[in-house]
Amino acid sequence: MRLALIGALLLATTAAAQDLTGHGGPVSALAAGAAVAVSGGFDGRVILWDSTQASALRIARLHDGNVTAVALAGETRFLSAGQDGRIALWDKGGADPIWSTPKEVSPVSALTLGGDQVAAGFLDGRIARIDLATGAMTLHPAHEGRVAGLAFLPDGSLASVGGDLRFSRWDSAGTLLARTSLPDLPNGLARAGDALAIPFAEGALRLLSPEGEILPERFLSERPLVAVAANAETVAAAAVDGTVWLLDLPTLAPRAEVPGGTGPVWALALEGETLFAAGMQGVIRRLSAVDGASLGGTPLATASLPEDTSRGAEVWQACAVCHSLDPGDHSRAGPSLHGVLGRRIASVEGYDFSPALRAMEIVWTPETISELFEFGPEAYTPGSRMPDQRVGDPADRQALVEYLSRFAP
Ligand code: HEC
Numbered sequence: 545m546r547l548a549l550i551g552a553l554l555l556a557t558t559a560a561a562q563d564l565t566g567h568g569g570p571v572s573a574l575a576a577g578a579a580v581a582v583s584g585g586f587d588g589r590v591i592l593w594d595s596t597q598a599s600a601l602r603i604a605r606l607h608d609g610n611v612t613a614v615a616l617a618g619e620t621r622f623l624s625a626g627q628d629g630r631i632a633l634w635d636k637g638g639a640d641p642i643w644s645t646p647k648e649v650s651p652v653s654a655l656t657l658g659g660d661q662v663a664a665g666f667l668d669g670r671i672a673r674i675d676l677a678t679g680a681m682t683l684h685p686a687h688e689g690r691v692a693g694l695a696f697l698p699d700g701s702l703a704s705v706g707g708d709l710r711f712s713r714w715d716s717a718g719t720l721l722a723r724t725s726l727p728d729l730p731n732g733l734a735r736a737g738d739a740l741a742i743p744f745a746e747g748a749l750r751l752l753s754p755e756g757e758i759l760p761e762r763f764l765s766e767r768p769l770v771a772v773a774a775n776a777e778t779v780a781a782a783a784v785d786g787t788v789w790l791l792d793l794p795t796l797a798p799r800a801e802v803p804g805g806t807g808p809v810w811a812l813a814l815e816g817e818t819l820f821a822a823g824m825q826g827v828i829r830r831l832s833a834v835d836g837a838s839l840g841g842t843p844l845a846t847a848s849l850p851e852d853t854s855r856g857a858e859v860w861q862a863c864a865v866c867h868s869l870d871p872g873d874h875s876r877a878g879p880s881l882h883g884v885l886g887r888r889i890a891s892v893e894g895y896d897f898s899p900a901l902r903a904m905e906i907v908w909t910p911e912t913i914s915e916l917f918e919f920g921p922e923a924y925t926p927g928s929r930m931p932d933q934r935v936g937d938p939a940d941r942q943a944l945v946e947y948l949s950r951f952a953p
Contacts, residue, residue: 584611665691693733
Protein backbone atom coordinates (compact mmCIF):
# COMPACT_ATOMS: atom_id res chain seq x y z
CA MET A 545 0.00 0.00 0.00
CA ARG A 546 2.73 2.37 1.02
CA LEU A 547 4.81 1.43 -2.01
CA ALA A 548 1.83 1.94 -4.30
CA LEU A 549 1.29 5.35 -2.81
CA ILE A 550 4.92 6.33 -3.31
CA GLY A 551 4.73 5.05 -6.89
CA ALA A 552 1.66 7.19 -7.52
CA LEU A 553 3.41 10.22 -6.09
CA LEU A 554 6.43 9.66 -8.26
CA LEU A 555 4.26 9.43 -11.33
CA ALA A 556 2.36 12.53 -10.32
CA THR A 557 5.51 14.63 -9.97
CA THR A 558 7.65 15.31 -13.02
CA ALA A 559 11.35 14.73 -13.44
CA ALA A 560 11.74 18.42 -12.64
CA ALA A 561 11.37 17.75 -8.96
CA GLN A 562 14.36 15.52 -8.43
CA ASP A 563 17.40 16.12 -6.27
CA LEU A 564 20.71 16.24 -8.13
CA THR A 565 23.05 13.40 -7.24
CA GLY A 566 26.48 12.76 -8.72
CA HIS A 567 29.25 14.17 -6.56
CA GLY A 568 31.39 11.68 -4.72
CA GLY A 569 31.39 13.63 -1.46
CA PRO A 570 30.20 16.93 -0.05
CA VAL A 571 29.23 19.68 -2.50
CA SER A 572 30.92 22.99 -1.72
CA ALA A 573 29.73 25.39 -4.45
CA LEU A 574 26.49 25.90 -6.33
CA ALA A 575 24.81 28.22 -8.86
CA ALA A 576 21.46 27.84 -10.62
CA GLY A 577 19.88 29.28 -13.77
CA ALA A 578 16.50 28.76 -15.42
CA ALA A 579 17.23 25.31 -16.85
CA VAL A 580 20.78 24.49 -15.75
CA ALA A 581 22.74 24.42 -12.53
CA VAL A 582 26.45 24.09 -11.82
CA SER A 583 28.09 22.61 -8.75
CA GLY A 584 31.58 21.98 -7.42
CA GLY A 585 32.64 19.45 -4.84
CA PHE A 586 35.29 18.37 -2.39
CA ASP A 587 35.89 15.59 -4.93
CA GLY A 588 37.43 18.21 -7.28
CA ARG A 589 34.65 17.82 -9.84
CA VAL A 590 32.57 20.54 -11.48
CA ILE A 591 29.20 19.36 -12.79
CA LEU A 592 26.88 21.19 -15.20
CA TRP A 593 23.33 19.91 -14.65
CA ASP A 594 20.20 19.93 -16.74
CA SER A 595 18.13 20.85 -13.72
CA THR A 596 14.77 20.02 -15.30
CA GLN A 597 15.89 16.46 -16.07
CA ALA A 598 18.12 16.23 -12.96
CA SER A 599 20.89 14.81 -15.15
CA ALA A 600 24.56 15.75 -15.53
CA LEU A 601 25.33 17.43 -18.89
CA ARG A 602 29.03 17.74 -18.35
CA ILE A 603 31.57 16.74 -15.70
CA ALA A 604 34.68 18.91 -15.77
CA ARG A 605 37.93 18.12 -14.03
CA LEU A 606 40.77 20.55 -13.61
CA HIS A 607 41.10 21.52 -9.98
CA ASP A 608 43.46 19.98 -7.58
CA GLY A 609 41.49 19.78 -4.32
CA ASN A 610 38.20 21.34 -3.37
CA VAL A 611 36.19 23.39 -5.88
CA THR A 612 35.45 26.49 -3.80
CA ALA A 613 33.18 28.56 -6.08
CA VAL A 614 31.18 28.30 -9.31
CA ALA A 615 29.10 30.69 -11.43
CA LEU A 616 26.91 30.41 -14.51
CA ALA A 617 27.66 32.57 -17.56
CA GLY A 618 24.48 32.02 -19.57
CA GLU A 619 22.90 28.61 -20.14
CA THR A 620 25.91 26.80 -21.62
CA ARG A 621 28.97 28.42 -20.08
CA PHE A 622 30.14 28.24 -16.49
CA LEU A 623 33.02 29.26 -14.27
CA SER A 624 34.81 27.26 -11.61
CA ALA A 625 37.41 28.22 -9.01
CA GLY A 626 39.41 26.09 -6.65
CA GLN A 627 41.52 25.73 -3.61
CA ASP A 628 44.35 25.28 -6.10
CA GLY A 629 44.01 29.00 -6.96
CA ARG A 630 42.81 28.44 -10.51
CA ILE A 631 39.75 29.94 -12.18
CA ALA A 632 38.39 28.47 -15.41
CA LEU A 633 35.68 29.19 -17.95
CA TRP A 634 33.98 26.14 -19.47
CA ASP A 635 31.53 25.45 -22.23
CA LYS A 636 28.99 22.62 -22.29
CA GLY A 637 31.07 20.89 -24.98
CA GLY A 638 34.83 20.51 -25.38
CA ALA A 639 37.24 18.64 -23.17
CA ASP A 640 39.27 21.60 -21.94
CA PRO A 641 38.29 24.90 -20.40
CA ILE A 642 38.01 27.91 -22.75
CA TRP A 643 40.58 29.57 -20.53
CA SER A 644 42.05 29.01 -17.09
CA THR A 645 44.23 31.16 -14.87
CA PRO A 646 47.52 29.88 -13.44
CA LYS A 647 47.89 28.56 -9.90
CA GLU A 648 50.12 31.39 -8.84
CA VAL A 649 47.87 33.47 -6.55
CA SER A 650 46.38 31.74 -3.50
CA PRO A 651 43.27 29.60 -2.94
CA VAL A 652 40.13 31.19 -4.38
CA SER A 653 37.57 31.95 -1.69
CA ALA A 654 34.86 33.85 -3.63
CA LEU A 655 33.73 34.30 -7.22
CA THR A 656 31.08 36.40 -8.97
CA LEU A 657 30.14 37.47 -12.45
CA GLY A 658 28.85 40.87 -13.60
CA GLY A 659 28.34 41.43 -17.33
CA ASP A 660 31.67 40.73 -19.04
CA GLN A 661 33.70 40.85 -15.87
CA VAL A 662 34.53 38.07 -13.44
CA ALA A 663 35.67 38.99 -9.94
CA ALA A 664 37.48 36.47 -7.74
CA GLY A 665 38.58 36.82 -4.13
CA PHE A 666 41.54 34.99 -2.66
CA LEU A 667 42.60 33.65 0.71
CA ASP A 668 45.44 36.18 0.78
CA GLY A 669 42.95 39.08 0.63
CA ARG A 670 43.43 40.11 -2.99
CA ILE A 671 40.72 40.53 -5.61
CA ALA A 672 41.19 39.63 -9.29
CA ARG A 673 39.27 41.16 -12.19
CA ILE A 674 39.12 38.80 -15.14
CA ASP A 675 37.85 39.55 -18.62
CA LEU A 676 35.20 36.92 -19.36
CA ALA A 677 36.10 36.76 -23.07
CA THR A 678 39.87 36.40 -22.79
CA GLY A 679 40.72 35.32 -19.24
CA ALA A 680 43.11 38.29 -18.85
CA MET A 681 43.51 38.99 -15.13
CA THR A 682 44.53 41.97 -12.99
CA LEU A 683 44.85 41.89 -9.19
CA HIS A 684 44.40 44.48 -6.48
CA PRO A 685 44.76 44.26 -2.69
CA ALA A 686 41.40 44.38 -0.88
CA HIS A 687 41.33 42.77 2.58
CA GLU A 688 43.73 41.72 5.27
CA GLY A 689 42.64 38.12 5.42
CA ARG A 690 40.39 35.96 3.31
CA VAL A 691 37.90 37.50 0.89
CA ALA A 692 34.72 35.88 2.25
CA GLY A 693 32.23 37.12 -0.34
CA LEU A 694 31.80 39.21 -3.49
CA ALA A 695 28.81 40.65 -5.35
CA PHE A 696 28.35 43.13 -8.17
CA LEU A 697 25.81 45.91 -7.61
CA PRO A 698 23.50 47.28 -10.37
CA ASP A 699 25.83 50.27 -10.94
CA GLY A 700 28.71 47.91 -11.78
CA SER A 701 30.59 48.47 -8.53
CA LEU A 702 31.84 45.42 -6.62
CA ALA A 703 31.05 44.74 -2.94
CA SER A 704 33.38 42.58 -0.87
CA VAL A 705 33.55 41.31 2.71
CA GLY A 706 36.68 39.92 4.34
CA GLY A 707 38.27 38.10 7.22
CA ASP A 708 39.45 41.53 8.45
CA LEU A 709 35.78 42.17 9.40
CA ARG A 710 35.38 44.81 6.74
CA PHE A 711 32.86 45.61 4.08
CA SER A 712 34.28 47.37 1.00
CA ARG A 713 32.96 48.57 -2.33
CA TRP A 714 35.16 49.11 -5.39
CA ASP A 715 34.87 50.66 -8.84
CA SER A 716 35.96 48.69 -11.90
CA ALA A 717 39.53 50.04 -11.64
CA GLY A 718 39.85 48.73 -8.06
CA THR A 719 39.48 52.15 -6.40
CA LEU A 720 37.81 52.07 -2.99
CA LEU A 721 34.34 53.70 -2.97
CA ALA A 722 33.14 52.78 0.54
CA ARG A 723 34.46 50.91 3.56
CA THR A 724 32.87 50.03 6.90
CA SER A 725 33.58 47.69 9.80
CA LEU A 726 31.50 44.59 10.40
CA PRO A 727 30.47 43.39 13.87
CA ASP A 728 31.64 39.80 13.34
CA LEU A 729 33.26 37.40 10.87
CA PRO A 730 31.34 37.29 7.54
CA ASN A 731 30.92 33.96 5.73
CA GLY A 732 29.57 35.02 2.35
CA LEU A 733 27.76 37.73 0.44
CA ALA A 734 24.73 37.76 -1.87
CA ARG A 735 22.92 40.56 -3.64
CA ALA A 736 19.44 40.84 -2.13
CA GLY A 737 17.39 43.29 -4.20
CA ASP A 738 18.98 46.71 -3.61
CA ALA A 739 20.85 45.49 -0.53
CA LEU A 740 23.45 42.86 0.34
CA ALA A 741 22.85 39.81 2.54
CA ILE A 742 25.68 38.55 4.74
CA PRO A 743 25.77 35.43 6.95
CA PHE A 744 27.98 35.70 10.04
CA ALA A 745 29.94 33.23 12.16
CA GLU A 746 27.97 34.24 15.28
CA GLY A 747 24.76 32.96 13.64
CA ALA A 748 23.34 36.33 12.51
CA LEU A 749 22.12 37.29 9.05
CA ARG A 750 22.44 40.99 8.20
CA LEU A 751 21.37 43.19 5.32
CA LEU A 752 23.75 45.97 4.36
CA SER A 753 23.16 49.00 2.17
CA PRO A 754 25.62 49.56 -0.72
CA GLU A 755 27.28 52.13 1.56
CA GLY A 756 27.80 49.47 4.21
CA GLU A 757 25.20 50.57 6.78
CA ILE A 758 23.52 47.72 8.63
CA LEU A 759 19.84 47.49 7.74
CA PRO A 760 17.77 44.77 9.48
CA GLU A 761 19.61 41.94 11.22
CA ARG A 762 18.29 38.63 12.44
CA PHE A 763 19.95 36.19 14.86
CA LEU A 764 19.06 32.77 13.51
CA SER A 765 21.35 30.25 15.16
CA GLU A 766 23.93 29.61 17.82
CA ARG A 767 25.97 27.86 15.16
CA PRO A 768 27.87 29.73 12.42
CA LEU A 769 25.94 30.59 9.28
CA VAL A 770 27.96 29.31 6.33
CA ALA A 771 25.91 29.85 3.17
CA VAL A 772 23.59 32.48 1.67
CA ALA A 773 21.58 33.00 -1.52
CA ALA A 774 19.12 35.75 -2.39
CA ASN A 775 16.93 37.26 -5.08
CA ALA A 776 14.71 40.35 -4.98
CA GLU A 777 12.12 38.83 -2.56
CA THR A 778 13.85 36.12 -0.59
CA VAL A 779 17.04 35.41 1.33
CA ALA A 780 18.06 31.86 2.20
CA ALA A 781 20.76 31.11 4.76
CA ALA A 782 22.18 27.89 6.17
CA ALA A 783 24.00 27.03 9.37
CA VAL A 784 26.85 24.60 9.80
CA ASP A 785 24.41 22.09 11.38
CA GLY A 786 22.42 22.03 8.11
CA THR A 787 19.41 24.12 9.21
CA VAL A 788 18.13 26.31 6.36
CA TRP A 789 16.07 29.50 6.79
CA LEU A 790 13.97 31.40 4.26
CA LEU A 791 13.36 35.08 5.06
CA ASP A 792 11.37 37.85 3.40
CA LEU A 793 13.02 40.91 1.92
CA PRO A 794 13.46 43.68 2.86
CA THR A 795 12.36 42.98 6.46
CA LEU A 796 14.19 39.68 7.08
CA ALA A 797 10.96 38.33 8.57
CA PRO A 798 11.47 34.55 8.88
CA ARG A 799 9.21 32.63 6.51
CA ALA A 800 10.33 29.05 6.96
CA GLU A 801 12.92 26.97 8.80
CA VAL A 802 14.04 23.60 7.46
CA PRO A 803 15.75 21.44 10.09
CA GLY A 804 19.12 19.93 9.26
CA GLY A 805 20.18 16.51 10.45
CA THR A 806 22.61 15.32 7.83
CA GLY A 807 25.55 17.63 8.39
CA PRO A 808 26.44 21.08 7.10
CA VAL A 809 24.90 22.79 4.09
CA TRP A 810 27.89 24.43 2.35
CA ALA A 811 26.13 26.12 -0.57
CA LEU A 812 22.72 27.48 -1.56
CA ALA A 813 21.26 28.76 -4.84
CA LEU A 814 17.87 30.36 -5.51
CA GLU A 815 16.17 30.12 -8.86
CA GLY A 816 12.55 31.19 -9.21
CA GLU A 817 10.57 29.25 -6.64
CA THR A 818 13.27 26.65 -6.07
CA LEU A 819 16.02 26.65 -3.47
CA PHE A 820 18.93 24.29 -4.10
CA ALA A 821 20.81 23.24 -0.96
CA ALA A 822 24.05 21.33 -1.14
CA GLY A 823 26.30 19.88 1.45
CA MET A 824 26.37 16.38 2.67
CA GLN A 825 26.63 13.07 0.85
CA GLY A 826 26.98 14.53 -2.63
CA VAL A 827 23.27 15.36 -2.88
CA ILE A 828 21.95 18.75 -4.05
CA ARG A 829 18.50 19.01 -2.50
CA ARG A 830 15.61 20.84 -4.08
CA LEU A 831 13.36 22.77 -1.70
CA SER A 832 10.46 25.13 -2.21
CA ALA A 833 11.71 28.72 -1.92
CA VAL A 834 8.20 29.62 -0.75
CA ASP A 835 7.83 27.39 2.31
CA GLY A 836 10.93 25.21 2.46
CA ALA A 837 9.05 21.99 1.60
CA SER A 838 11.24 19.22 0.24
CA LEU A 839 10.59 18.82 -3.50
CA GLY A 840 13.30 16.45 -4.49
CA GLY A 841 12.57 13.07 -2.99
CA THR A 842 15.65 12.51 -0.82
CA PRO A 843 14.50 12.01 2.77
CA LEU A 844 15.69 14.77 5.06
CA ALA A 845 17.45 12.51 7.51
CA THR A 846 19.26 9.97 5.38
CA ALA A 847 22.22 9.68 7.75
CA SER A 848 21.66 6.83 10.17
CA LEU A 849 21.65 8.06 13.74
CA PRO A 850 24.29 6.48 15.94
CA GLU A 851 23.11 4.27 18.78
CA ASP A 852 25.66 6.14 20.83
CA THR A 853 23.86 9.05 22.45
CA SER A 854 26.93 10.66 24.06
CA ARG A 855 27.73 14.30 23.38
CA GLY A 856 30.91 13.17 21.60
CA ALA A 857 28.92 11.10 19.11
CA GLU A 858 26.69 14.11 18.50
CA VAL A 859 29.63 16.44 17.84
CA TRP A 860 31.09 13.75 15.56
CA GLN A 861 28.04 13.99 13.26
CA ALA A 862 29.53 17.17 11.75
CA CYS A 863 32.69 15.24 10.86
CA ALA A 864 31.05 12.00 9.70
CA VAL A 865 30.07 13.42 6.31
CA CYS A 866 33.77 13.58 5.43
CA HIS A 867 35.47 11.06 7.72
CA SER A 868 34.84 7.39 8.31
CA LEU A 869 35.91 5.62 11.51
CA ASP A 870 36.48 2.29 9.79
CA PRO A 871 40.18 1.50 9.44
CA GLY A 872 41.41 2.18 5.88
CA ASP A 873 38.11 3.64 4.64
CA HIS A 874 39.21 6.81 2.86
CA SER A 875 36.22 6.91 0.51
CA ARG A 876 34.81 10.18 1.89
CA ALA A 877 36.34 13.62 1.29
CA GLY A 878 38.73 13.24 4.24
CA PRO A 879 40.82 10.31 5.54
CA SER A 880 39.57 7.69 7.98
CA LEU A 881 40.11 8.93 11.52
CA HIS A 882 40.34 5.44 12.98
CA GLY A 883 43.37 5.53 15.27
CA VAL A 884 44.02 9.21 14.65
CA LEU A 885 45.12 9.89 18.22
CA GLY A 886 48.85 9.41 18.43
CA ARG A 887 49.24 9.52 14.65
CA ARG A 888 51.52 11.99 12.85
CA ILE A 889 49.68 14.42 10.62
CA ALA A 890 49.08 13.23 7.04
CA SER A 891 50.73 9.87 7.70
CA VAL A 892 47.93 7.33 7.19
CA GLU A 893 48.41 5.23 4.07
CA GLY A 894 45.95 5.22 1.21
CA TYR A 895 44.82 8.85 1.41
CA ASP A 896 46.10 11.62 -0.84
CA PHE A 897 46.86 14.44 1.63
CA SER A 898 47.51 18.01 0.51
CA PRO A 899 51.17 19.08 0.23
CA ALA A 900 50.44 21.64 2.97
CA LEU A 901 49.46 18.96 5.47
CA ARG A 902 52.31 16.68 4.46
CA ALA A 903 54.80 19.47 5.17
CA MET A 904 53.58 20.00 8.76
CA GLU A 905 54.93 18.56 11.97
CA ILE A 906 52.01 17.79 14.26
CA VAL A 907 51.13 14.68 16.21
CA TRP A 908 47.40 14.31 16.78
CA THR A 909 46.77 14.24 20.50
CA PRO A 910 43.68 15.24 22.48
CA GLU A 911 45.32 18.63 22.77
CA THR A 912 46.22 19.22 19.11
CA ILE A 913 42.86 17.94 17.81
CA SER A 914 41.16 20.21 20.29
CA GLU A 915 43.29 23.16 19.14
CA LEU A 916 42.55 22.31 15.50
CA PHE A 917 38.86 22.97 16.15
CA GLU A 918 39.38 25.78 18.63
CA PHE A 919 41.24 27.90 16.05
CA GLY A 920 39.86 26.23 12.92
CA PRO A 921 41.78 24.35 10.19
CA GLU A 922 42.48 27.55 8.23
CA ALA A 923 44.47 29.11 11.07
CA TYR A 924 45.86 25.95 12.65
CA THR A 925 46.80 24.04 9.48
CA PRO A 926 46.97 26.72 6.74
CA GLY A 927 46.51 25.30 3.27
CA SER A 928 44.53 22.30 4.55
CA ARG A 929 41.79 21.01 2.29
CA MET A 930 39.53 20.55 5.27
CA PRO A 931 37.03 23.44 5.16
CA ASP A 932 37.25 25.94 7.97
CA GLN A 933 35.07 25.02 10.93
CA ARG A 934 35.21 25.29 14.70
CA VAL A 935 33.91 23.49 17.72
CA GLY A 936 33.37 26.50 19.95
CA ASP A 937 32.57 24.94 23.32
CA PRO A 938 35.59 23.45 25.18
CA ALA A 939 33.30 20.75 26.64
CA ASP A 940 32.30 19.73 23.11
CA ARG A 941 35.94 19.54 22.02
CA GLN A 942 36.63 17.35 25.04
CA ALA A 943 33.66 15.10 24.22
CA LEU A 944 34.81 14.84 20.59
CA VAL A 945 38.31 13.78 21.61
CA GLU A 946 36.94 11.22 24.09
CA TYR A 947 34.74 9.83 21.33
CA LEU A 948 37.71 9.59 18.94
CA SER A 949 39.81 7.83 21.57
CA ARG A 950 37.36 4.91 21.43
CA PHE A 951 38.61 4.26 17.91
CA ALA A 952 42.17 3.55 18.95
CA PRO A 953 44.45 1.67 16.55
C1 HEC B 1 33.69 18.79 4.43
C2 HEC B 1 34.64 17.78 4.73
C3 HEC B 1 35.24 17.69 6.12
C4 HEC B 1 34.62 17.82 7.34
C5 HEC B 1 33.17 18.19 7.62
C6 HEC B 1 35.63 17.51 8.33
N1 HEC B 1 36.81 17.22 7.73
FE1 HEC B 1 38.53 16.71 8.65
N2 HEC B 1 39.48 16.60 6.86
C7 HEC B 1 38.89 16.80 5.64
C8 HEC B 1 39.88 16.69 4.60
C9 HEC B 1 39.63 16.86 3.10
C10 HEC B 1 41.10 16.42 5.24
C11 HEC B 1 42.46 16.25 4.57
C12 HEC B 1 43.05 17.65 4.45
C13 HEC B 1 44.29 17.78 3.60
O1 HEC B 1 44.81 16.79 3.06
O2 HEC B 1 44.72 18.94 3.47
C14 HEC B 1 40.81 16.37 6.68
C15 HEC B 1 41.76 16.12 7.66
C16 HEC B 1 41.48 15.97 8.99
C17 HEC B 1 42.44 15.64 10.01
C18 HEC B 1 43.91 15.32 9.79
C19 HEC B 1 44.03 13.84 9.56
C20 HEC B 1 45.44 13.30 9.47
O3 HEC B 1 45.58 12.09 9.34
O4 HEC B 1 46.40 14.10 9.55
C21 HEC B 1 41.78 15.56 11.20
C22 HEC B 1 42.35 15.21 12.55
C23 HEC B 1 40.40 15.86 10.93
N3 HEC B 1 40.26 16.12 9.59
C24 HEC B 1 39.40 15.87 11.88
C25 HEC B 1 38.09 16.26 11.63
C26 HEC B 1 37.06 16.35 12.66
C27 HEC B 1 37.25 15.93 14.11
C28 HEC B 1 35.96 16.88 12.06
C29 HEC B 1 34.64 17.26 12.71
C30 HEC B 1 34.72 18.22 13.79
C31 HEC B 1 36.28 17.06 10.65
N4 HEC B 1 37.57 16.68 10.45
C32 HEC B 1 35.38 17.52 9.71
C33 HEC B 1 37.56 17.07 5.41
C34 HEC B 1 36.62 17.31 6.39
